[in-house]
Amino acid sequence: MGAEQFEQPFSEFEPRIVAFCCNWCSYAGADLAGVSRYQYPPGVRIVRVMCSGRVEPVFIFDAFKNGADGVLVTGCHPGDCHYVSGNLNAERRVENTRKALEYLGLGAGRLRLNWISASEGLKFAEVMRGFTEEIKALGPSPIKSRVGVKNPKS
Amino acid sequence: MEKVKEGEERIGVFVCRCGVNIGGVVDCDEVAGYAATLPGVVCTSVNKFTCSDSGQADIQEHIRKYNLNRVVVAACTPKTHEPTFRVCCEEAGVNQYLLEFVNIRDQCSWMHIWDPEGATKKAKDLVRMGVYRAKLLEPLEESEVAVDQNALVIGAGVAGMQAAMDLGDMGFHVYLVEKEPSIGGRMARFDKVFPTNDCSICILGPKMVEVARNENIEIMSYSEVVEVEGFVGNFEVTIEHKPRYIDIAKCTGCAQCAEKCPVEVPYDFNEGFGTRGAAYVPFPQAVPLRAVIDLENCLRSEGKECKACLKACERGAIDFSQEKKYSKVKVGVIIVAPGFVTYDPEPRNDYGYGLYDNVITTMEFERLLNAAGPTEGHVIRPSDCKEPMRLGFINCVGSRDIKTNVHCSGGVCCMFNMKNAILLKEKRPEISCYIFYMDIRASFRGYEEFYNRARELGIRFVRGRPSEVIGKENGNLVIRAEDTLKGVVRNIEVDLVILGTGIVPHSDIEKISKMLKIPRAADGLLMEAHPKLGPVDTVLGGVFVAGGASGPKDIPLAVAQGSGTASRAARLLVTGKTKIEGITAASDESCIGCGLCVDACPYGALTPDEKENRVVVVGAICKGCGTCAATCPVGAMEQRHFKTEQVEAQVKNLFALA
Numbered sequence: 001m002g003a004e005q006f007e008q009p010f011s012e013f014e015p016r017i018v019a020f021c022c023n024w025c026s027y028a029g030a031d032l033a034g035v036s037r038y039q040y041p042p043g044v045r046i047v048r049v050m051c052s053g054r055v056e057p058v059f060i061f062d063a064f065k066n067g068a069d070g071v072l073v074t075g076c077h078p079g080d081c082h083y084v085s086g087n088l089n090a091e092r093r094v095e096n097t098r099k100a101l102e103y104l105g106l107g108a109g110r111l112r113l114n115w116i117s118a119s120e121g122l123k124f125a126e127v128m129r130g131f132t133e134e135i136k137a138l139g140p141s142p143i144k145s146r147v148g149v150k151n152p153k154s
Numbered sequence: 155m156e157k158v159k160e161g162e163e164r165i166g167v168f169v170c171r172c173g174v175n176i177g178g179v180v181d182c183d184e185v186a187g188y189a190a191t192l193p194g195v196v197c198t199s200v201n202k203f204t205c206s207d208s209g210q211a212d213i214q215e216h217i218r219k220y221n222l223n224r225v226v227v228a229a230c231t232p233k234t235h236e237p238t239f240r241v242c243c244e245e246a247g248v249n250q251y252l253l254e255f256v257n258i259r260d261q262c263s264w265m266h267i268w269d270p271e272g273a274t275k276k277a278k279d280l281v282r283m284g285v286y287r288a289k290l291l292e293p294l295e296e297s298e299v300a301v302d303q304n305a306l307v308i309g310a311g312v313a314g315m316q317a318a319m320d321l322g323d324m325g326f327h328v329y330l331v332e333k334e335p336s337i338g339g340r341m342a343r344f345d346k347v348f349p350t351n352d353c354s355i356c357i358l359g360p361k362m363v364e365v366a367r368n369e370n371i372e373i374m375s376y377s378e379v380v381e382v383e384g385f386v387g388n389f390e391v392t393i394e395h396k397p398r399y400i401d402i403a404k405c406t407g408c409a410q411c412a413e414k415c416p417v418e419v420p421y422d423f424n425e426g427f428g429t430r431g432a433a434y435v436p437f438p439q440a441v442p443l444r445a446v447i448d449l450e451n452c453l454r455s456e457g458k459e460c461k462a463c464l465k466a467c468e469r470g471a472i473d474f475s476q477e478k479k480y481s482k483v484k485v486g487v488i489i490v491a492p493g494f495v496t497y498d499p500e501p502r503n504d505y506g507y508g509l510y511d512n513v514i515t516t517m518e519f520e521r522l523l524n525a526a527g528p529t530e531g532h533v534i535r536p537s538d539c540k541e542p543m544r545l546g547f548i549n550c551v552g553s554r555d556i557k558t559n560v561h562c563s564g565g566v567c568c569m570f571n572m573k574n575a576i577l578l579k580e581k582r583p584e585i586s587c588y589i590f591y592m593d594i595r596a597s598f599r600g601y602e603e604f605y606n607r608a609r610e611l612g613i614r615f616v617r618g619r620p621s622e623v624i625g626k627e628n629g630n631l632v633i634r635a636e637d638t639l640k641g642v643v644r645n646i647e648v649d650l651v652i653l654g655t656g657i658v659p660h661s662d663i664e665k666i667s668k669m670l671k672i673p674r675a676a677d678g679l680l681m682e683a684h685p686k687l688g689p690v691d692t693v694l695g696g697v698f699v700a701g702g703a704s705g706p707k708d709i710p711l712a713v714a715q716g717s718g719t720a721s722r723a724a725r726l727l728v729t730g731k732t733k734i735e736g737i738t739a740a741s742d743e744s745c746i747g748c749g750l751c752v753d754a755c756p757y758g759a760l761t762p763d764e765k766e767n768r769v770v771v772v773g774a775i776c777k778g779c780g781t782c783a784a785t786c787p788v789g790a791m792e793q794r795h796f797k798t799e800q801v802e803a804q805v806k807n808l809f810a811l812a
Contacts, residue, residue: 016809023233024693025673031231034260042272045279045808046261048232049796050737053754054780056798059805067809082671082693083779084756093784118693119676125265 015135017044017128018063019072022052024082025117026074032121033128040128051075052113053086057097060111064101064143070110070135072127077115087115109138163194163289166222167281168213170204170229172259177202179263181274185228188278192285196220204229205238213239214246223248224288228256228281234684249293251736251795256284279809286803294736294794297773301387301696301726302486304329308379308666311339312358312709313701314491315365316716317723321489322370324720326727329483330365331374331393333662336440338362339493340702343423343517345524345531347709348573349604355439355526362441375442380480382669385777386695387486387732397476399447404471407443409435411463411472419451421528425518428528433463433472438526447472487696487723490670490680491716492662494702496655497552497559504551504558505653510625511537513651515551516570523577533578535650537629542585542649545578546633547571548620549591553656561677564706565595567654572596572608574652579611587613588646590620590635598708616644623651657706670697680704690718695732698722737778737795739771745790751782 021027027048033040049055052075063071073094075087091113098108112134114127167189171177186198197220201209204227216222225248227239232255240250258277266273303326307318310332318330330337341347342362344354365371374393381392415431423430423437432452435445453460454474464472496517499507507513512535514522525531535542549571553563568591575587589608594615596605609615620635626647633646659678667674672692675681680703683691690698700715701707707715726732739759741751745768752760752769759775760782762768769791771782780793789798 018805018808024671028233028673028693031233031257031260034231034262034264037264037267039265039267042262042266042269042276045276045283046257047283047801047804047808049780049801050793051779051781054784054793054796054801056784058798059801062802062805063808066806076673079668080671080673083777083781084671086756086779086781089754089781089784118673118681 013136013140014041014043015069015132015140016067017070017072017132017135018068019044019046019074019128020049020052020055020059021046022075022082022087023048023050025076025080026052026124028118029074029116029120029124032118033124034121036121038122038125040125041132043132044128051081051083051086052090053083055090055093057093057100060097064106064110064141067144069138069141069144070112070131072131073111073113074116074127075113077117080117106142107138109134110141163224164196164220164222165194165224165226165285165288166213166216166220167195167198167226167228167285168204168216169198169200169258169281170209170227171200171202172230173202176229176259176263179267179270179273180258180277181270184274185258185277185281189226189281189285192282194224194289195285196222205235210238210242213242217243217246217248224252224254224291226254226256226281226284226288228258228277228284230259231257231261251294252288252291254284254288254291256280279807283804283807286807287800290797290800290803291795296733296736298731298733299387299774301730301732302389302484303327303727303730304483304485305487305489305723305727306331306379306389306391306483306485307489307491309333309339309491309493309701309703310337310365310373310375311491311493311701311712312341312361313493313712313716314339314489315361316713317489317491317700317720318371319361319365319368320717320720321723321727322368324724324727326370326724328371329374329391329393329485330371331377331379333376333378334436335376335398335444335446336436336442337365337373337375338439338441341709342437342439343425343520345520345527346573346577348569349600351573351577359439362439366441373442376446379669382488385734387726389485389488389696391483391485391488393481393483395479395481397449397478398444399449399472399474399476400445401471401473402442402444404469405444406469407435407440407445409445410466410468411445411447414462414466416460416462417451417453419448424521424528425515427518427521445471487698487726488670489719489723490666490672490692490697490699490703491701491719492660492666492703494657494679494706495660497658499551499653499655502558505548505620505623505651506625506631507653510623510631511535512542512629512631512649513623513653515653515655516567516574517655519574519652523574535629540649544586544648545575545588545650545652546631546646546648547575547587547589547652547654548633549589549654550619551653551655552658554592559656559658559677561656562595562706563657564708565597565601566706566708567656568595569601569604569708571652571654572605572613575613576604576608576611579613583612588616588633588648589613590616590618590633592617592619598710616646657702660703663703670694672697672699675705677705690715690722695734696723696726735778737793738773738776739778739780739782739791739793741769741771741791743768743790744788745769746788748787750787751785751791754781754785756781
């Protein structure tokens with residue numbers, strides 16, 4: 001996939017966020033945010049998985065490679081996981097991946113893990129807004145400028 | 155009909171306007187136009203309501219006309235509508251797992267109401283992600299499993315009893331598990347019930363007896379469900395039976411042991427008013443009507459050799475050698491009805507509760523009113539046992555309050571306090587009753603009339619949440635509140651204050667939610683599958699919820715839900731079989747037998763095959779979370795329908811606009 005396919009240039013930097021949501025808690029939370037009309041910026045894309053424990057580091061790296069400025073992994077609260085302990089696997093994996101991102105120079109701050117239940121629509125929207133702001137402060141992912149996407153800050 | 159090349163993906167994209175829900179924000183025609191340019195897409199269609207009959211017929215027509223082998227529906231949410239479109243595809247000959255659902259309503263148009271351009275751009279991205287994923291989807295088969303013909307009902311309050319009775323009458327064996335020594339739940343403690351003012355136990359008692367008589371119901375009182383394994387149709391349940399220290403077969407419930415027991419502990423059934431012995435019969439109408447010995451409070455637990463009950467029992471039913479026992483049962487369906495509790499004002503000393511003797515809760519007052527209660531129905535105040543002549547009822551204590559619990563108790567507490575005031579007023583018209591309220595919620599048949607009746611009887615309604623209750627030396631109390639209708643601050647002196655405490659989750663709710671994996675709503679109570687159309691279903695197959703555990707409700711609604719769960723459960727029991735998802739794990743020959751996935755699997759569904767030096771999946775146990783697939787270092791383990799390449803197809807097409 002070539003860099004020329006990214007839409008560019010940005011008039012103002014609008015972070016592109018990918019949220020991996022588990023089917024049972026967080027995806028339902030995202031739906032509830034919609035049903036309740038809690039707004040958040042449209043730069044967010046949701047990828048549904050059955051359990052947050054399914055999210056492999058390679059999904060996260062590929063999301064960055066494909067234009068994401070920030071990645072969020074969301075799952076059920078500890079103890080509430082539909083699959084008993086899949087979310088704890090996710091937590092461990094995200095922690096390790098954050099270290100790798102730091103090492104690679106992207107910064108650990110671009111990857112976040114949040115527990116969002118099916119009843120926390122408001123929290124879902126707040127997390128999306130908050131994370132978008134955090135990524136705005138960090139600026140566009142350096143990978144994009146590396147592969148030729150115009151960085152408005154440079 | 156168009157000819158299809160071998161192995162060619164032929165994708166149809168169906169964009170739904172959902173009336174104006176999607177169409178009012180997202181430019182659906184633009185989305186469909188864009189979809190048509192994507193590789194593999196052979197046709198697109200925009201419908202006002204894709205889920206409608208004509209919308210589904212449109213999908214099926216396109217499948218036939220264009221020989222589609224993949225369907226992408228861009229509409230609401232798969233959580234509610236995926237099953238609909240799966241059936242639609244199957245009917246037209248496309249395997250249901252070749253459907254890709256793209257959420258452009260709940261997670262797009264509703265999210266970005268004021269940004270139509272951003273929402274349309276996002277919808278296009280989402281559709282592109284869906285199309286690329288659809289290309290890689292593979293057909294899967296659901297497996298069919300038999301449904302065990304037994305049912306489990308957790309909680310024997312009025313909702314659980316109704317569920318058990320309905321299923322029992324249909325001929326299914328029911329295990330009715332109740333934590334307390336008697337069935338009956340909260341309703342057994344009420345004096346009268348609104349709006350008819352029927353005697354509560356007089357209508358509940360016969361029902362309790364009926365439950366006990368039903369030959370298909372096996373009551374397991376003084377027992378708790380401690381573990382649930384398995385899946386729809388095939389649950390294996392472990393039940394803990396607490397020792398009663400009474401031989402149920404010999405005991406007649408005569409209560410001689412209770413009379414002779416030298417111990418006095420606050421009587422829980424009477425909300426702490428009066429006392430009971432360590433040996434006691436829960437209440438006169440208890441089912442089973444058998445004594446129970448609470449060893450914690452028994453002198454024997456202090457090492458004393460008390461034999462009072464042993465001597466009193468003529469039938470020799472007392473047996474201190476009993477121990478905690480466990481039993482395992484197999485059931486096909488589970489009905490969860492653990493009930494609710496009322497808010498406890500003690501920790502925060504709301505309105506002086508716990509500080510002043512004459513501030514009590516509605517449940518306590520209910521027992522004072524009850525002819526079978528500690529005072530035989532004579533209302534007295536705790537500080538000096540005098541009859542109160544002025545009573546203040548405060549509504550919404552521990553509900554509709556940002557400091558404790560923002561949720562409303564569904565009008566139950568409004569009606570509750572009103573009913574108690576009416577009962578008093580009917581007995582003694584000279585008594586003054588004040589009800590402090592924020593809003594009166596009297597929303598079902600006969601309730602508004604009940605409210606009018608309260609006013610006609612001279613009960614005074616003061617609209618305002620009291621700021622404080624001030625205790626006087628003589629035990630009287632001054633309620634300080636702003637009367638928001640008159641715009642004045644009032645200080646009303648009363649003899650007794652009754653707090654209308656809100657409905658809050660039972661301490662067991664969390665345990666049950668974690669044990670069965672039923673999500674909880676914002677109020678902490680169990681969440682139904684759909685608030686409108688699945689009010690007694692849960693997201694789990696074969697598990698249903700009834701009564702106060704899924705939201706505050708009054709008795710008729712709890713009974714209706716009990717029957718509702720029974721009929722929902724019977725659908726599975728009657729057919730005797732059900733289908734389970736085809737989304738499971740599978741390993742291939744590239745497995746190196748490292749066993750990392752075996753440790754990660756929460757169900758023990760993976761077993762190493764020593765001979766082949768690889769790990770194999772036991773299909774029936776696997777629930778399809780995909781944790782193993784994420785763990786596998788060589789990519790030998792896959793989660794069907796969420797294969798690495800299928801998820802990657804979405805990830806690689808997240809933002810790239812072609």
